[in-house]
Amino acid sequence: MRLSSPALFLxxxxxxxxxxxxxxxxxxxxxxxxxxxxxxxxxxSVDINRITESHYEFLGSFLASLDVAKESxxxxxxxxxNGFAATLDDQVAAEIAKHPKVVSVFLNKGRKLHTTRSWxxxxxxxxxxxxxxxxxxxxxxxxxxxxxxxLDTGVWPxxxxxxxxxxxxxxxxxxxxxxxxxDSGFHCNRKLIGARYFNKGYASVVGPLNSSFNTPxxxxxxxxxxxxxxxxxxxxxxxxxxxxxxxxxGGSPKARVAAYxxxxxxxxxxxxxxxxIVAAFDMAIHDGVDVLSVSLGGQPTFxxxxxxxxxxxxxxxxxxxxICSAGNSGPGAGTLSNFAPWQITVGASTMDREFxxxxxxxxxxxxxxxxxxxxxxxxxxxxxxxxxxDAKAANVSAEEALLCKNGTLDPRKVxxxxxxxxxxxxxxVDKGLQAQFAGALGMILANNEINGNEITxxxxxxxxxxxxxTNGVSIFTYINRTKSPKACITRVTTLLGTKPAPFMAAFSSxxxxxxxxxxxxxxxxxxxxxxxxxxxxxxxxxxQIFDKRRVKFNSVSGTSMSCPHVSGIAGLLKTLHPTWSPAxxxxxxxxxxxxxxxxxxxxxxxxxxxxxxxxxxxxxVRPNSAMDPGLVYDLPVNDYLNFICALGYNETLVSIFSxxxxxxxxxxxxxxxxxxxSITVPKLSHSxxxxxxxxxxxxxxxxxxxxxxxxxxxxIVKPTSLKFKKVGEEKTFYVTLKVKEAKAAExxxxxxxxxxxxKHYVRSPIVVKxx
Numbered sequence: 001m002r003l004s005s006p007a008l009f010l011x012x013x014x015x016x017x018x019x020x021x022x023x024x025x026x027x028x029x030x031x032x033x034x035x036x037x038x039x040x041x042x043x044x045s046v047d048i049n050r051i052t053e054s055h056y057e058f059l060g061s062f063l064a065s066l067d068v069a070k071e072s073x074x075x076x077x078x079x080x081x082n083g084f085a086a087t088l089d090d091q092v093a094a095e096i097a098k099h100p101k102v103v104s105v106f107l108n109k110g111r112k113l114h115t116t117r118s119w120x121x122x123x124x125x126x127x128x129x130x131x132x133x134x135x136x137x138x139x140x141x142x143x144x145x146x147x148x149x150x151l152d153t154g155v156w157p158x159x160x161x162x163x164x165x166x167x168x169x170x171x172x173x174x175x176x177x178x179x180x181x182x183d184s185g186f187h188c189n190r191k192l193i194g195a196r197y198f199n200k201g202y203a204s205v206v207g208p209l210n211s212s213f214n215t216p217x218x219x220x221x222x223x224x225x226x227x228x229x230x231x232x233x234x235x236x237x238x239x240x241x242x243x244x245x246x247x248x249x250g251g252s253p254k255a256r257v258a259a260y261x262x263x264x265x266x267x268x269x270x271x272x273x274x275x276x277i278v279a280a281f282d283m284a285i286h287d288g289v290d291v292l293s294v295s296l297g298g299q300p301t302f303x304x305x306x307x308x309x310x311x312x313x314x315x316x317x318x319x320x321x322x323i324c325s326a327g328n329s330g331p332g333a334g335t336l337s338n339f340a341p342w343q344i345t346v347g348a349s350t351m352d353r354e355f356x357x358x359x360x361x362x363x364x365x366x367x368x369x370x371x372x373x374x375x376x377x378x379x380x381x382x383x384x385x386x387x388x389x390d391a392k393a394a395n396v397s398a399e400e401a402l403l404c405k406n407g408t409l410d411p412r413k414v415x416x417x418x419x420x421x422x423x424x425x426x427x428x429v430d431k432g433l434q435a436q437f438a439g440a441l442g443m444i445l446a447n448n449e450i451n452g453n454e455i456t457x458x459x460x461x462x463x464x465x466x467x468x469x470t471n472g473v474s475i476f477t478y479i480n481r482t483k484s485p486k487a488c489i490t491r492v493t494t495l496l497g498t499k500p501a502p503f504m505a506a507f508s509s510x511x512x513x514x515x516x517x518x519x520x521x522x523x524x525x526x527x528x529x530x531x532x533x534x535x536x537x538x539x540x541x542x543x544q545i546f547d548k549r550r551v552k553f554n555s556v557s558g559t560s561m562s563c564p565h566v567s568g569i570a571g572l573l574k575t576l577h578p579t580w581s582p583a584x585x586x587x588x589x590x591x592x593x594x595x596x597x598x599x600x601x602x603x604x605x606x607x608x609x610x611x612x613x614x615x616x617x618x619x620x621v622r623p624n625s626a627m628d629p630g631l632v633y634d635l636p637v638n639d640y641l642n643f644i645c646a647l648g649y650n651e652t653l654v655s656i657f658s659x660x661x662x663x664x665x666x667x668x669x670x671x672x673x674x675x676x677x678s679i680t681v682p683k684l685s686h687s688x689x690x691x692x693x694x695x696x697x698x699x700x701x702x703x704x705x706x707x708x709x710x711x712x713x714x715x716i717v718k719p720t721s722l723k724f725k726k727v728g729e730e731k732t733f734y735v736t737l738k739v740k741e742a743k744a745a746e747x748x749x750x751x752x753x754x755x756x757x758x759k760h761y762v763r764s765p766i767v768v769k770x771x
Contacts, residue, residue, distance in 0.1 A: 027087045029074075029108035029204035031275050032059075032096055033310060034082040036317075036659030043079065052076040055084040062092055074200040075279050079286040080314050082659075085275035087204060103656050104304040108201050110270020111277070111298035111308075113153070113222050113263055114325035115558035140627070143252025143571040145578070147171065147193070148231040149289035150564070151272075151280050151296065152223030154216040154261035155195060157186055159224055159552065161232030161248060161534040162257065164190035176258055176287030183215035191233060194258035194287055201275025202264045216261045221536040221543060223259060225556050226295045228534035230564035231255035231571060235534075238553045240459060240541070241374045243355050243494050244532050248553060251568010251623075252575070255291075260284055263296065272296045274307035281311025285318050290574045293567035295325045295560035297337030300514050303644065304657070309340040316342040317637050317658070321574065321582040323567045325559035326522040327509030331450065331605065333614065336509035339521045341674060342640055344570070344586050347616055348508040348528025348562040352501035352598060355457040355492050355530065355555075357465035359444055361385075361478050362486040369444070369465030369489075370457040370530070372541075372555055376491040377442055377463045384417040385485040387476060391419060391438070404431035404443075415439030418487050420475055423447050423466075429542035432460040442489050446472025452607035454506040456557050457492075457530045459541035459549070465489050500597040504615045505529050506606035508559055511614035512748070512767075516647070517682040518671035520767055523590055525603075525616040528562030530555050569623045576627055577697070583635035583675075584697065588626045590677040591633070591762045593619030612750055613765040618678060630698040630760025631724075633677045638662070642669045678765045679735060679753065684713070685771040687738035694731055694755065694762070696724035701757040705733070710751035710768045712744025713737055717753065739770055746770060 039047060055076045060069035075085035085108060088096075097105040144167070155162065167190045176194030180186040188195060195216035203209045218224045231250040238248035260280040263272040277296075284292055292315055294308060303309040312322035324338035326347045338345050357371040362382060377383070391413040392401030401408040404421035419440040421431040428445055435443040443464040447455065453468045467475065479485045505528055511521045535554035540547025566589065573585045580588075595616065597603050603620060605611045641654050645664035655662045672681055672690045681688055694703075701724060705717040715737055722731040735753065751766040 026089055028090065029085060029201065029275060030088050030093045031085050031106055031108055031278055031307065032083050032102060033104045033106070033304065034101060035103050035656035036314065037078070037080060037082045038659050048078045051078040059084070059086060062095055074204060075275055077278060077282045079282045080318065081278060081282040081311065083278070085201060085278070100652065101656065103653055106274065106305040108204060108273050108275040109298060110205070110268065111272045111274070111296050112269065113271055113296050114328050114560040114563070115222055115556055140572040140576040142254035143231065143568070143575050144254035145171070146252055146255040146291060146571040146574045147174065147258060147289045148252060148255045148291045148293060148567060148571050149258045149260055149284045149287070150223060150227040150230065150293045151260045151262050151277065152226050153220040153263045154197065154218040154223045155192060155227055155259035156218045156224040156534065156536040156538070157188065157192055157195070158537070159228065159534040160235045161228035161250070162189070162192040163233050165233065167191055167254065171256065173288045174256070179216055181214070182211050183217055186215060186217050191256060192259070193256045195261070196259070196280070196283055197261040198276035198279045199264060201273035201279070204275065205273060206267050213264065216259050218261070218536045219538040220263070221539050221554060222263070222295070222560065223261065224536050225533040225554065226293060226560055226564045227257055227259060229531065229561060230293050230567040231257040232534055238532065240372050240532055240551060240553055240555050243372055243492055244353065244555070245494070248533065251565055252571030255571045258284070258287060258289060277307040278311055281315060285315055285320065289320055291567055291570045292320055292322045293564045294322060294338070295563045297325060297327050300337055300339065302515060303340055306340070308338055309343070312340060312343050313640070316582045319582065321570045321585050323563055323570060325563040328507040328558050330508045330510050331506045333510050334512055334514045336511055336513065336521055339513040339515060339519065341516070341519050341643060341676060342582070344524065344566060344589065345522040345617070346559060346563045346566050347522040347525040348505040348557070348559045349502035349525045349603070349616065349620055350505065350529045351527040352496065352498045353530070354495045354498045356495050357492045358490040359465060359467060359471070359475065360488045360490065361475070362482065363478065365474065365478070367467055367471040367474060369467040369471065370455045371460060371465040371492050372457045373460045373462065373464050373492065374549065375463055377489050379491065380488060382486040382488045383441055385479060385487040386413065386417045386419055387479050388419055388421045404434045406434055409434060409438040411438045416441060418442040418444060418489065420444045420446060420479065423451055427544070428456065428466070429458050429460055429544055432462055432464050433544060433546060436462045444475060444487070444489070446475060451506045452605070453503070454529065454606040457555055459551070459555070461542065461547060463489050500599050500601065500604060502527065502597060502620050503604040503608070504606060504611045505557070508615065512682065516671065518680050519674070519676060520613055520617060520678040520680045520765060522617040523586065524566060524593055524618055524621050526562040526565035526621045528559050529557045531557065531561040566621060569621060569626060572623065573626065580697070581634055584632040584695070587632035587634065587677045588629040589621060590618035591631070591764060592622050592625035592629050594622055595619040612748070613678070613767055614748070618763070618765055628698060628760070629762060630757060631694040631703065631755060631762045632697050633675050633692060634695045635675050639675060643671065643674050646671050678767065680767040681737055682769050683771040684737060684739060684768050687736060689734050689736045691732060691734055694722065694733070696727055696729045698727070698760065700725050703755040703757045703762070706754045706756065708752040710749035710766055712740050712749060713751070713768050714740055715751065715753070715766065722755065737768060744770060
């Protein structure tokens with residue numbers, strides 16, 4: 001068949017279009033990172049458009065079409081971070097990565113919120129000696145001059161924690177907005193001074209979104225909880241179903257707060273995507289925040305391919321303190337995320353408050369558990385007790401049934417009884433739901449061995465309590481040895497001053513860093529178990545679709561919860577010491593921390609074995625001491641650049657990264673010589689001398705060194721005393737570590753270096769492993 005001329009023309013055009021246009025079936029979304037911008041802080045709309053056009057032109061040079069480039073780019077980073085996010089073929093992305101002006105090109109990967117709520121503060125540190133005293137709070141004016149930003153699921157604006165009562169005008173430096181263009185019911189005020197949402201990276205993965213996604217409103221609860229923990233206002237009478245009742249307050253209760261919504265309903269287990277995270281950091285820096293709280297993270301990756309590391313570097317460069325959660329992948333070693341040296345990385349530990357609910361067995365043995373169940377069984381009434389393994393449905397293994405998963409239980413065996421389920425795999429609150437569906441009157445949730453003594457008070461839908469591993473073993477043993485086992489579950493009571501506290505949460509991710517083991521991570525630990533803070537009213541306390549209850553405050557656990565505790569403390573420090581750098585604030589928090597619990601014993605892990613700095617970093621945070629540390633280990637931005645050079649990056653890339661003329665030191669610095677508040681030597685061969693510098697931020701005085709040597713390692717400090725005559729004066733010292741014997745420190749060993757003037761105790765962990 002002969003085609004007419006018009007038909008031939010149309011066919012040729014279609015073929016050309018197909019050849020030139022990328023095939024969307026093979027495309028993925030990428031972030032193209034071009035370093036920092038060279039423009040000044042004040043940008044006009046013309047400047048912004050010019051930058052965006054330059055991004056179109058740059059990508060267009062690879063796609064041979066400016067129009068296709070404009071369709072591909074969904075973010076143009078125009079303020080402080082230079083780059084764009086676009087849908088690209090893998091081949092095009094690889095070609096772009098070779099360009100000399102490109103720092104990195106990386107997939108728009110998903111990250112997780114660091115809360116344990118889905119599976120398995122209100123600054124309430126008084127009882128473990130970590131709550132800022134009233135005099136310190138007043139001196140720091142409750143953080144009133146500080147603006148705390150939060151990258152999370154947004155915020156529930158109607159929460160009383162964000163009331164602007166007794167607050168003055170919004171700080172004049174604030175440039176942010178209240179992005180409520182499609183949510184007219186969302187309002188900001190003099191407390192919640194800004195809110196934005198970022199969902200284009202998420203949409204590039206899941207597909208087009210409807211207008212309900214175009215809001216910073218928190219429909220999850222996580223963002224409201226973390227933001228109120230960091231900077232929530234005073235709220236009297238706060239509780240969860242009447243438990244833990246008291247006055248809620250954030251770490252910096254008079255700070256102004258801003259929400260940056262970057263996390264959305266999970267897809268493939270991920271909620272927060274790199275392209276959105278970079279966009280949020282870029283705008284938060286522009287808006288004028290002083291502190292950024294980031295309770296999310298992903299798999300460890302090199303800094304230039306890590307959206308949180310990139311964003312936090314640019315923030316720190318502009319004087320913003322960035323606090324990140326360590327992750328909830330513990331208790332295994334090397335499981336943490338967010339390990340950049342310019343971040344403050346926070347692990348999670350317990351506080352000395354419990355919501356006790358006892359199990360009383362038929363043999364009169366009482367076993368302690370915890371719960372926040374809103375309903376209770378009649379007092380002292382016993383009911384038949386059954387292991388979920390004995391209540392398995394047909395064709396289901398005992399192992400599966402023991403976890404109380406959907407469809408694994410036989411209602412005929414469960415009805416009218418108290419069911420015992422094992423922790424793990426599915427959500428703790430889902431186990432309670434399955435027990436209720438099967439007809440159980442109550443549930444006992446028993447820890448597996450890996451979770452040890454870490455128990456969580458959840459707002460279960462039926463009377464329930466959560467017991468530790470040892471008590472769980474006792475209950476299963478009783479059931480197996482008793483012909484007609486029975487039990488009762490007591491009503492929940494709130495108990496303060498419990499011991500030992502703190503101890504490390506089993507879920508808290510641990511070091512060493514798998515990318516840069518020369519930097520001890522996490523840096524610090526803070527309360528992250530059973531933390532009560534404000535919550536969304538769009539969800540029930542369990543975040544399960546079946547839960548129609550609503551609460552104004554909720555108890556949640558995770559390093560997501562410990563991170564904003566430190567963010568609130570950083571807010572106070574920013575107000576009290578406005579000229580301090582982010583590194584100085586980090587140093588003050590780390591060097592004043594404690595490694596003892598409220599029994600005066602070393603902090604333990606969830607199995608009650610002695611924890612190490614790979615769990616808690618420098619220790620458990622102590623805000624009062626952090627306000628007056630005496631000395632700090634300071635770090636200018638160039639020291640971080642020297643660190644990056646020492647990792648093997650060339651100075652051209654490092655210069656683009658920082659947007660300042662820069663030459664890598666020749667020879668490169670030793671990674672162990674970064675002026676960090678801890679000393680880590682992961683491959684000690686014979687001996688090494690590391691250098692540190694201390695800055696005086698207190699009164700004049702003489703500090704003397706005291707060393708607690710790691711086992712098998714000798715430590716010599718020179719000089720042994722440092723005399724400071726004025727504020728801001730700096731002194732250098734040297735620490736020589738030497739292997740005492742051939743088999744010493746085959747595994748990591750730990751010690752401490754303490755500088756003291758008898759008033760201040762400036763402690764740095766020492767972490768060593770032989771080569």
